[in-house]
Amino acid sequence: MSGMYRVHVRVRLRPSILDPQGKATRQALRQLGYEALEEVRIGKWIELTLRAPDPAEAERLAEEAARKLLANPVMEDFDILAVETIEAVG
Amino acid sequence: MADTLRVGVVVFPGSNCDHDVYYVCKHQMGWRTRFIWHKETDLRDLDLIILPGGFSYGDYLRSGAIARFSPVMHAVTRFARKGGYVLGICNGFQILTEAGLLPGALLRNASLRFICRDVFVRVERTDTAFTSAYSPGAVLRIPIAHGEGNYTADADTLRRLEESGQVIFRYVTADGRLDPEANPNGSMHHIAGLLNDRGNVLGMMPHPERAADPVLGRTDGLGLFASLAESLVGAALKR
Numbered sequence: 001m002s003g004m005y006r007v008h009v010r011v012r013l014r015p016s017i018l019d020p021q022g023k024a025t026r027q028a029l030r031q032l033g034y035e036a037l038e039e040v041r042i043g044k045w046i047e048l049t050l051r052a053p054d055p056a057e058a059e060r061l062a063e064e065a066a067r068k069l070l071a072n073p074v075m076e077d078f079d080i081l082a083v084e085t086i087e088a089v090g
Numbered sequence: 091m092a093d094t095l096r097v098g099v100v101v102f103p104g105s106n107c108d109h110d111v112y113y114v115c116k117h118q119m120g121w122r123t124r125f126i127w128h129k130e131t132d133l134r135d136l137d138l139i140i141l142p143g144g145f146s147y148g149d150y151l152r153s154g155a156i157a158r159f160s161p162v163m164h165a166v167t168r169f170a171r172k173g174g175y176v177l178g179i180c181n182g183f184q185i186l187t188e189a190g191l192l193p194g195a196l197l198r199n200a201s202l203r204f205i206c207r208d209v210f211v212r213v214e215r216t217d218t219a220f221t222s223a224y225s226p227g228a229v230l231r232i233p234i235a236h237g238e239g240n241y242t243a244d245a246d247t248l249r250r251l252e253e254s255g256q257v258i259f260r261y262v263t264a265d266g267r268l269d270p271e272a273n274p275n276g277s278m279h280h281i282a283g284l285l286n287d288r289g290n291v292l293g294m295m296p297h298p299e300r301a302a303d304p305v306l307g308r309t310d311g312l313g314l315f316a317s318l319a320e321s322l323v324g325a326a327l328k329r
Contacts, residue, residue, distance in 0.1 A: 016244075017197065017242065018197075018200070018276075020198055020199075020200050020201070020202050020276075021198060021202060024202055069151070069155065069159065070151070072152055072155065072188065072195055074187070074193075074194060074195035074242065074243065074244075075195045075197060075242060
């Protein structure tokens with residue numbers, strides 16, 4: 001059904017890429033006493049709000065956008081976490 | 091017919107080294123130099139295009155990621171594919187990797203800090219249009235100023251780059267040795283500057299334009315512009 005959808009895209013550094021930001025955060029958290037903490041990885045969560053004929057098409061467009069621009073495949077992976085229906089028509 | 095090199099310096103919203111490199115090209119080298127606004131798409135009047143340093147489009151999303159899709163970059167890509175010469179400095183290097191004109195990517199510095207200081211880089215090849223005026227193995231003192239200069243590529247790409255001699259500048263000690271201490275940002279293989287396989291597109295993190303005028307106290311970057319003069323002006327004259 002046609003409507004407005006919000007697609008949640010997660011962009012993360014690929015596992016093979018060192019994440020110095022995550023490393024520094026892990027260090028800080030360990031200093032706060034979280035000694036059990038093994039690893040911190042920091043990524044991005046991007047919300048795309050768009051009009052589409054159906055949720056599957058919304059997801060397809062978001063995936064295309066992520067491949068073209070939101071993630072750089074040399075260093076990042078992405079996945080679609082959820083497709084939320086904001087407003088459905090008909 | 092051109093009597094000198096015709097150079098364009100791209101200006102993105104957020105470029106901040108555009109005037110520095112324009113100054114070197116126009117006033118020191120005497121080249122016919124103009125600014126190219128990021129919305130321009132006709133670059134046929136040029137021999138060399140320079141993508142200057144700065145923070146194009148605020149470096150939002152990733153450094154160079156938005157700039158890559160600007161109207162001018164489509165034209166720059168066409169220009170490069172036809173064999174036109176392109177030099178990307180700092181943010182310009184980041185844009186070239188995002189645009190796929192050079193392989194790999196520039197990640198956040200390993201130290202997480204923005205680094206603004208002089209470094210030493212070794213000239214790895216002098217048989218290129220960008221480095222012909224240097225002597226083999228020369229060690230240059232040139233400033234860097236970046237937060238994302240940590241060069242990364244997968245193992246296959248790195249092997250290919252090394253085999254085909256595309257690493258043009260490497261971070262070294264003052265006496266030219268490879269040493270982790272001399273690598274300011276964690277770049278793989280100490281890569282500071284990279285040439286494409288065709289030899290017409292160079293990306294580099296150090297700023298040669300900031301080390302080109304004696305008034306600034308150092309001139310090791312001038313050789314890059316002198317190389318381009320040597321290599322390209324003759325070709326431009328024949329056109």
